Amino acid sequence: MATDPKALKIKDFIYPLPEDRIAKFPLADRAASKLLFYQKGNIQDKSFTALPDLLPPDALLVFNNTKVVQARLFFKRPSGATIEIFCLEPVAPVTDMQLAMQQTxxxxxxxxxxxAKRWKEExxxxxxxxxxxxxxxxxxTKCEKLEDSYFIHFTWEPVGLTFADILATAGNLPLPPYLNRLATEQDKQTYQTVYARQEGAVAAPTAGLHFTQEIFEALAARQIKTLQVTLHVGAGTFKPVKAEEMAQHNMHGEEIFVSAAAINQIRNHLPRPVIPVGTTSLRTLESLYWLGVMLIQEPELSLPDLCVPQWLxxxxxxIPEPAEALSALTDYLQKNQLEYLSANTQIIIAPGYSFKLVRGLVTNFHQPESTLLLLVSALIGEDWRRIYDHGLANNYRFLSYGDSSLLLP
Incomplete structure (x- = not known):
């Protein structure tokens, strides 16, 4: 019987995670981490440097090239109280993240x-x-108060600086809350992937932190193709699931940017395996399919309406074939003379989901009771428990700065 994801109870996705198993700092060598290799039910302990030899030889490896911005700003009130501003998403004059970072x-x-209660001044x-x-x-300047946030208006001098310049100069890196520490100068390098390009994330796509230039050279030597997409990881990635059943959980939205050339490359690679590096790359790939489905159903959809609702x-x-859905996307972009697709996704991938493009995953170990753990379970089923038990029993390091896994169901 197919699983109804709306009826899933998050308490069924708990495992014991001792504080000392959370990697608070990265390894000195990015590629020195362990790699848990799962294939068709079998588990093996490997080193991350073995990844190129473990991937299917005809795989296309997909990376999220978003770049973490220094989104935390600290202001001192005359009384001495510190006010923290954590930038989540642009509101005006543009909502497009790429353009917002270039505003002056x-x-x-x-x-x-x-x-906020100590912020008395305007x-x-x-x-x-x-x-x-x-x-x-x-x-x-404080503007409108929302349910759990505010609209904040920023002005600065010199006016010729971009907002990206301002955050790079005045901001602080937003490390995951479970690290329970302030960012160091070293984190500015270690909490970015070596291929980070597009500014706009407030959390790193951490599965990619293990990759080095040497790993990329080994992939090329194996003739494993690579591709980059962009999903700007929002603070919602750390949002705990508080609803007892997933039907009551409101999945956060995130922006994706993918070139028409990349969509073509994915379509032309099918049906050979497409393997994302990280859950954000996976969410982007599967969202591309559903955006294509939406355009097949409604070819005249406007760009602002290109958003994947969480239960779609x-x-x-x-359900069309993957190549047909991707063709609908590229046809739409060509018709509208666009080189890039810009869209929003709230897709929730949980047990009961049927994967359309993805055939495996490179990922770190995720928090209990998280939507990321639901995603892993959707891919490999109840074996997620064996994998996490094995990781805990064999001294794997967990979460953002922790060890990696290659999951090939």
């Missing part, structure tokens, strides 16, 4: 505000040190 002079973002200011020892000013995959009856 002023912009408005949805933000979390730490210590605005706060911060002096920032710019390259060549010059100084600038950053001003934040479980409620759609007419």
């Amino acid at each position: 002079g002023a912009c408005t973002w949805k933000c979390l505000v730490g210590n 605005s706060l200011e911060l002096e920032i040190t710019l390259p060549e020892q010059s100084t600038g000013r950053l001003k934040v 995959p479980y409620e759609t009856l007419n």
Whole structure:
């Protein structure tokens, strides 16, 4: 009997994770981590450097090239109280993350505000040190209060600086909350993948942290093809599932950007295996399929309506072939003279999901009671328990800075 993902209870996705098994700091060598290799029910302990030899020889490896921005800003009130502003997503003058990072002079973002009750003034200011020892000013103004966040208006001088420049200068790296520590100068390098390019994430696609130039050279030597997509990882990736049943869980939305050329490459690679590096790459790939399905059903959809609702995959009856769905996407882009697809996805991948493009996964070990653990379970079934038990029994390091796995169901 097929699993109904809406009826899943998150308490069924618990495992014991001792605090000392959470990797608080990265290894000195990115590629020195362990790699749990799971294939057709068998588990083996490997080193991450063995990955190129373990992948199917005709695999296409897909990476998320999002770059973590220094999204945490700290302001001192005259009283001495510290107010934290955590930038979540752009609101005005644009909502497109790529364009928002290039805004100059002023912009408005949805933000979390730490210590908000102590923020009495309308605005706060911060002096920032710019390259060549010059100084600038950053001003934040509280606008609309939302349920659990605020709209914050930013203005700054010199006005010619981009918002990306401002965050790089004045911001702090937003490490995952479960690390329970402040970011160090070293984290600015170690909490980015070596191929990070597109600024906009507030959390790293951590499965990619293990890759080095030497690993990429080994992949090329094995003639394993690689491809880059973009999903800007939002703070919602750490959002705990508080609902007893998944039907009541509101999945966070995230922006994806994929070139028409990349979509063509994926389509032309099928039916050979497509293997994402990380859950964000997997979510992007599977979202591409469902965006194509939406366009087959409604060819005249406008760009703002290109969003995958979280339950769409479980409620759609007419299921086209993957190549047909991807062709619908590339035809749409060509018709609208677009080189890139920009869309939003709330896709939730849980037991009961039928994978359309993906045939495996490179990923780290995830938190108990998380949507990421649901995704792993959707891919490999109840064997997720054997894998996590094996990891705990064999001293694997868990979560963002932890060890890796290659899952080939």
